[in-house]
Structure formats: C-alpha cells, structure tokens
C-alpha cells in the first residue's frame with residue numbers, strides 16, 4: 001500500500017510507500033514527552049510516479065526537542081551521496097509535529113526555500129513531509145517547495 005498525491009495538472013503522482021509510512025508511524029509524537037524527529041526522504045522516478053522509497057533518521061547527532069528538530073547536516077550530506085550510488089535520489093525532508101493535523105511553521109517554510117536554493121536535488125521542487133499524530137493521510141502534511149513558492153498536496157483518497 002502507498003498513499004498517492006497528484007501533482008497539480010502534471011499527470012504525475014507522488015507516492016509514499018508503505019515502509020516509509022511505517023517509519024513515520026514509529027516516530028509520531030503520540031506521547032507528550034516524545035521529542036520531534038526527522039530525517040531525509042529518498043526515492044526514484046518511475047514513469048509518472050515519484051516513488052518515495054526510504055525515510056532516514058532521526059540520528060543520535062541530531063538536536064531534538066518537543067518543538068524543534070535540528071538535523072546533523074554533515075551526516076545528511078554524506079547520506080545523500082551514499083544512497084545516490086544505490087540509485088536512491090534525495091527528494092526532501094520529513095519531521096514530526098506534536099499536532100494532530102500538522103501545519104508547517106513559518107520556520108519550516110523559510111528553511112525549505114533556503115534548502116531549495118542551496119541543495120542539489122532530483123526534483124523541480126523540494127519535498128517536505130510533516131508527520132502529525134492523526135491517522136494517515138489526515139495526519140500527514142505533504143508539500144512541494146521552490147525558492148519563492150510552495151504548494152500543499154492532497155492525497156487521492158481525500159480529494
């Protein structure tokens with residue numbers, strides 16, 4: 001099973017595979033003491049499908065609190081080049097929020113625009129997933145970010 005998100009009028013779909021959803025479930029902030037978690041998203045383009053196949057993180061060297069998550073960027077860059085060799089392309093980032101239905105913070109939006117400007121990536125836009133505590137797809141925020149604009153994706157099932 002995967003959750004699929006049509007991308008505008010492009011005829012393309014973003015598909016989040018089951019093992020990635022399982023990884024998100026593991027880190028949902030359902031317990032009030034759980035800190036935010038996050039990591040990177042990798043996958044491959046298969047025809048009209050942009051398949052998100054792997055979610056990494058969090059790692060020990062990240063800084064994590066109830067309302068913040070600061071990733072170890074050096075380790076992340078190493079991860080991007082390692083996984084690239086096995087055919088997995090870097091698509092973007094994920095992190096959790098202690099919210100039922102997650103909404104991006106102003107900082108989230110700004111840092112995505114900044115990352116888009118600074119990063120090498122395989123998509124025309126940078127993917128951000130925020131994991132809330134509600135069941136999916138309601139508990140997932142999925143958006144695509146460019147330097148000066150972004151758009152929220154709605155899953156096929158919730159349209």
Ligand SMILES: [Zn+2]
Pocket residue numbers: 095096097104105108130
């Ligand atoms: Zn956030």
